[in-house]
Amino acid sequence: xxxxxxxxxxxxxxxxxxxxxxxxxxxxxxxxxxxxxxxxxxxxxxxxxxxxxxxxxxxxxxxxxxxxxxxxxxxxxxxxxxxxxxxxxxxxxxxxxxxxxxxxxxxxxxxxxxxxxxxxxxxxxxxxxxxxxxxxxxxxxxxxxxxxxxxxxxxxxxxxxxxxxxxxxxxxxxxxxxxxxxxxxxxxxxxxxxxxxxxxxxxxxxxxxxxxxxxxxxxxxxxxxxxxxxxxxxxxxxxxxxxxxxxxxxxxxxxxxxxxxxxxxxxxxxxxxxxxxxxxxxxxxxxxxxxxxxxxx
Amino acid sequence: xxxxxxxxxxxxxxxxxxxxxxxxxxxxxxxxxxxxxxxxxxxxxxxxxxxxxxxxxxxxxxxxxxxxxxxxxxxxxxxxxxxxxxxxxxxxxxxxxxxxxxxxxxxxxxxxxxxxxxxxxxxxxxxxxxxxxxxxxxxxxxxxxxxxxxxxxxxxxxxxxxxxxxxxxxxxxxxxxxxxxxxxxxxxxxxxxxxxxxxxxxxxxxxxxxxxxxxxxxxxxxxxxxxxxxxxxxxxxxxxxxxxxxxxx
Numbered sequence: 001x002x003x004x005x006x007x008x009x010x011x012x013x014x015x016x017x018x019x020x021x022x023x024x025x026x027x028x029x030x031x032x033x034x035x036x037x038x039x040x041x042x043x044x045x046x047x048x049x050x051x052x053x054x055x056x057x058x059x060x061x062x063x064x065x066x067x068x069x070x071x072x073x074x075x076x077x078x079x080x081x082x083x084x085x086x087x088x089x090x091x092x093x094x095x096x097x098x099x100x101x102x103x104x105x106x107x108x109x110x111x112x113x114x115x116x117x118x119x120x121x122x123x124x125x126x127x128x129x130x131x132x133x134x135x136x137x138x139x140x141x142x143x144x145x146x147x148x149x150x151x152x153x154x155x156x157x158x159x160x161x162x163x164x165x166x167x168x169x170x171x172x173x174x175x176x177x178x179x180x181x182x183x184x185x186x187x188x189x190x191x192x193x194x195x196x197x198x199x200x201x202x203x204x205x206x207x208x209x210x211x212x213x214x215x216x217x218x219x220x221x222x223x224x225x226x227x228x229x230x231x232x233x234x235x236x237x238x239x240x241x242x243x244x245x246x247x248x249x250x251x252x253x254x255x256x257x258x259x260x261x262x263x264x265x266x267x268x269x270x271x272x273x274x275x276x277x278x279x280x281x282x283x284x285x286x287x288x289x290x291x292x293x294x295x296x297x
Numbered sequence: 298x299x300x301x302x303x304x305x306x307x308x309x310x311x312x313x314x315x316x317x318x319x320x321x322x323x324x325x326x327x328x329x330x331x332x333x334x335x336x337x338x339x340x341x342x343x344x345x346x347x348x349x350x351x352x353x354x355x356x357x358x359x360x361x362x363x364x365x366x367x368x369x370x371x372x373x374x375x376x377x378x379x380x381x382x383x384x385x386x387x388x389x390x391x392x393x394x395x396x397x398x399x400x401x402x403x404x405x406x407x408x409x410x411x412x413x414x415x416x417x418x419x420x421x422x423x424x425x426x427x428x429x430x431x432x433x434x435x436x437x438x439x440x441x442x443x444x445x446x447x448x449x450x451x452x453x454x455x456x457x458x459x460x461x462x463x464x465x466x467x468x469x470x471x472x473x474x475x476x477x478x479x480x481x482x483x484x485x486x487x488x489x490x491x492x493x494x495x496x497x498x499x500x501x502x503x504x505x506x507x508x509x510x511x512x513x514x515x516x517x518x519x520x521x522x523x524x525x526x527x528x529x530x531x532x533x534x535x536x537x538x539x540x541x542x543x544x545x546x
Binding site for chain 1: 345346347370371372375376380381383387388389390391392396399400401403405407408409410413414415416417418419459463
């Protein structure tokens, strides 16, 4: 029971992160690997605000998410203007990897990160509804809200214009739409969601670690975004369940068989690879059964 | 409508456009002709803002006053009433014809989340206007087809409809007739004529299809080697020595 509550909470948080990434990649066509960096920054900032500065958890999460959006504004103005598709991906990859290094060397807690981050806190007394269940419900609410928000955004003018910018930036500009502005706004929104998810994760686990921005996290984000299908925001819930459950279940299986942890890690990476290959080759069949469609680039 | 003074643009050692000066008057159709590599498309790209000129000025008349536009980004020029049609159909492929036209009727600021980007992307009160535009191009029956599924000719017409929907005063057309069958060409010509006759729209069109240009243009501008060689009535230009020389050399 505890495991189910934890898994649902973790998947809900991952969903918040993935809807932003899905919007960025599939609607605006921006290939960014910086989601992990904003995720980790949000987590660290919220952890420091609540643990060291004494802010209540909810306030810390919101402030952290907004502050990281400010960082994203700087990054976006600097790089979206000057770097084209693959170069933007490389630059944001560097951003994520640099974040790991910075957090390891000067971040609170150094190499191992910081423990003892306050938990979410409770809204109703814990003896009425247990605290983990309250956290789960709250995370689910945020996830559903972000799914609805992103899905609604697609039907608005900005969604249509983003599609135009993705297909052909030059044509969109000749229609009077500012490609940079459109891309920047979506980038900021997705960064806000990433930072918010990071902050939620920090308060759920009680720990923040430099590897929250590592290459493993980047891979996990990519796999989740691909699995989301790209067309509907609720596809992210599916992607999130896979990327959260696969490592958890594999770890349990390997621990039960007394195998070393690195084997579980390798198996997990192999599983991700397998899932992507299945998605690419069986896309049309999966589409028929699930309604989730893989969009060709 | 548009004034160009001493415009030049180099690509490495090649002077693509050399000291071009032009004045386009409102309500006229200009045909820009010349052999391949004579700098016609470069001039269009300089006017619409895809290239920055190395020297010279571009001034656009907007609401009575002449405004310098050669340092403005593409989108800002578009909002000042500069429309551009590309050499190949560029409508948004996965949008329907109707959605493509609707996209062009969105008011300024729709690309801003805080200014109007969060209003629904739906026909609403624009239903009649969009329907009228589509029927003027003969696209009523394919209004709900994805633009990718339309024929080449229909996509060309759709691109032109988008310019009308935008309300552009100055329309730059790059090879509008290339690859179009006679009936598409006729429709396009009629639409261009109609738009020019109704308002103060100015058209600058680049084409190799001399008979089509002769039919529609009030004036021809002949370019060769990045310079304007000649400007005048279509008949005068096409019968001149300079014209033959430019195309035979």
